[in-house]
Amino acid sequence: MQLLEFSHILLIYLIAVNILTLILMYYDKRKAKKKEWRVAEATLLLLSFIGGALGLFVGMFKFRHKTLKRSFRAVAIISLIVSLIIYYIVFRILTFGPVPIV
Numbered sequence: 001m002q003l004l005e006f007s008h009i010l011l012i013y014l015i016a017v018n019i020l021t022l023i024l025m026y027y028d029k030r031k032a033k034k035k036e037w038r039v040a041e042a043t044l045l046l047l048s049f050i051g052g053a054l055g056l057f058v059g060m061f062k063f064r065h066k067t068l069k070r071s072f073r074a075v076a077i078i079s080l081i082v083s084l085i086i087y088y089i090v091f092r093i094l095t096f097g098p099v100p101i102v
Contacts, residue, residue: 011090011094014051017052018051022056022059024039029065045075048079051086053082054083056076057080
């Protein structure tokens, strides 16, 4: 039963971090258009590295935000790879349960 609860928490976490990242991309794009105080790139990339890469990439292309900045794109791609590994681990836990440590 604890595994089931833990796996649900992981899934909710991944959904929440992606939604938060997407919202912050939209917010940052709005602030950029108004030339106002913006969300730090480090914040966006940190969220991306901890599982929010899909939200970051959806935001980048949906809002056409940060797509021309090469350094941001490069780090975003690395964060996508890290996030895909996280997604795979969570999928394996949800599907097959935890891997026993020998």
